[in-house]
Amino acid sequence: MRTQTLCYSIGWDVGGWLCSRNPRSRDALVILDASGRLLGTPWRGNLSQSIQRANCTHEWLAALFELCCLPLPTTPLAVTLAIDTPLGFSDALVRLLNRQGGASQADLQNGDAYLYRYTERYLNGRGLRPLSAVKDMIGSQASKGMHTVACFAPQLLDCGVWSDGVMLTAIEAYPAACRNSAIMDRLLSPFRNTAQEDSEECWLPELGHEDLQDALRCALVGHLFTNHPESLAAPPAEVSPNEGWIWAPEDGLL
Template sequence: MSSPSAPARCFIGWDVGGWNCERNGASRDAIVILDEALQVMGQPWRGNLRACIAAAGSSDAWLRALFQHCHVAAPEPLPQVTMAIDTPLGFSDEFVRLVTRQGAVEADEVSGRNRYLFRYTERHLFERGLKPLSAIKDMIGSQATKGMHVLARFAPQMLSCGVWTDGAGFRAIETYPAACRNAPVITGLLQGRPSLGHVDLDDARVCALIANLFADGLAQLEAPPDSVPASEGWIWIPSAG
């Protein structure tokens, strides 16, 4: 499945496992790398990236390690990389103010509107009839902190709401495969492409497709309105239409 030549750009999907996901046979880190033709590069990888994250001293080293995991010879120089990550990459402003003793808000009786449990972007998805997970109440805090740790180390600059960068050729965004996989634009891109053999890998491929749409088809994704607190981030999914 290797691409015949080194691409100028590639798109990486990361379905995030917990810090100690090697103990969890059902859910682990999964990485899929797509070239510009949306062909899988090398071999999709599944395991725990904890040691890889700790060992990498720069965004280039982190990306090279991901290429190596997927049995892809990293091009020289590295291509421009857009990565879409399946885990919450922020907490709500109300939750942050609560845990830093800066004030409280009324907790809505409807769970999906509770501003401690869900960010603006997640509450917006609830209004669309979707059911995103909460980093606070749904036991994905391990995955969330792992994703945020990677941003802090390898993509620390906020380019705009929901977009992080290393200041060079690496950008990272957040997505939610469960809210994407049945969208017409995604089903169209996946037509004729068999499963990669595990739901984690299939979700990572959906993430990589969203990364591609972010780079080349941004109008097909729902962008954050100005009212979204930038610190909370944004879940990039196909537009409702």
């Protein structure tokens, strides 16, 4: 008899490498099952040591499950890890750093070719203001996320999709892009006590910090990516796969 593959989505709101020193912003994890139900206990802290200690994808996932008070199943797994941090830099910036030439005057536009990837410029044109890893000083978070993907999901399957080829798929999410999405509102409703989103009391107690709420939104983006990919805005053909892509609900974009 064929063993059933268990599917999970994990949301990771990324803190900096030294986020233990910052009580306001730390790593946060939320794990959902294939039906989008919360599993274990959402976790908030610093993942830096867990990243450094894991020698393979299996050990990395085991660490995430353990932090959320869950055992890693022994049956085959399919895990989607949705990460809230830039997982790439613009091609123009990479060429500049490698001394392969600067951006053309037509592309420069106040440094945008270096500061923003295509996906960030795309969301900017759809009513959002995603952060730039360069301009907004979140390089610590970005390098942490990119290092993790390089170690545990090194295969680029498609633009904005990485994998270890066995059990882990990694994508980039952006919680703020979910706030105007009716689809996301429906998925979030079981995790709220009231409809007043900005109230601290509206969330289940285990989701009482903003970092955890963002991790939940990421996990739900991962859930949509696995089960309803048509609900997410997909990268146009002209996007460089090396830059990556922010997966966001299409119905939440202008």
